[in-house]
Amino acid sequence: MPSNSSTNELLRKVRKIEIRTRALSHQIFAGEYHSAFKGRGMAFSEVREYQYGDDVRSMDWNVTARLSAPYVKVYEEERELTVVLLIDISRSGLFGTEERTKRDLIAEVAAVLSFSAILNNDKVGALFFSDKVEHFIPPKKGRSHLLHIIREIIELKPEHNGTNVSEALRFLTNAIKKKCTAFVLSDMLDVDAAGMPRYEEALKVARNRHDVSVIKVHDPRERFLPNVGIVHVKDSETGAAAWVDTASRKMRSDYARWFGQVSEHEKKLFNRYQIDSVDIATNADYVKGLMTFFANR
Secondary structure, eight states: OOOHHHHHHHHHHHHHHHHHHHHHIIIIIHHHHHHHHTTSSEEEEEEEEOOTTOOGGGBOHHHHHHHTSOEEEEEEEOOSOEEEEEEEOSGGGGOOSSSSOHHHHHHHHHHHHHHHHHHTTOEEEEEEESSSEEEEEEEEOSHHHHHHHHHHHHHOOOSOOSOOHHHHHHHHHHHOOSOOEEEEEEOOOOBOTTSOBSOHHHHHHHHHHSEEEEEEEEOGGGTSOOOOSEEEEEOTTTOOEEEEETTOHHHHHHHHHHHHHHHHHHHHHHHHTTOEEEEEETTSOHHHHHHHHHHHO
């Protein structure tokens, strides 16, 4: 049972993030979000007789055969979306050398997307993952539901340390049957020894059913090793530790080359499956990054 002080601290954090992200959603993102994601899905409405100029791919051949006259299917935009946030809470998210950690950034971006969805009368849900699915909040509407998601974003502690994007994507595919708009919020550091993404097959399957986008976060210090001599480093997810000579030019060059290859493989994968993505640094203005992301969809 949490103490009164810890409960009050949590409420203060929730309130603080609510005030900032709600204002951003109202002032900036609601319209951009609406333009970027509304109308992506089409729902069947009715059939009517064929008219000159109709797309033959819309022909309803069963009705046409039954009535001995050409009929087409009519679709209308799905005005209500179901939004699911796949939120990475693995231990690598605790890294941060600037004013915030990667998880802090993920939390605020997730809150902005949640408020934007609620403002547009959409359902929103959240799936929290490490190398396992840690917690799932099914999509619903309403402010109380939204605040429940934000509380979990701030407070939820993972039981596992690693990152397995495939687990989250497979859960999404199995749990949400109707097409949804899904955002993966993660550093996407789920690669094999060669730097290849380990989640390609799961991403391919999820992309065929849902509208999947990736909002990747990174810390600037991750991409290049600073020259600070011999240091003891430890992988926060696996626990593996080693002494590294960062004064070695070859060591720094090899690391930068490896990280560049990881980014290149990821970029090619997203292009192959037409995944919209944006990469935001912990020391950058995520408002600008999200605006660009929305505009490019």
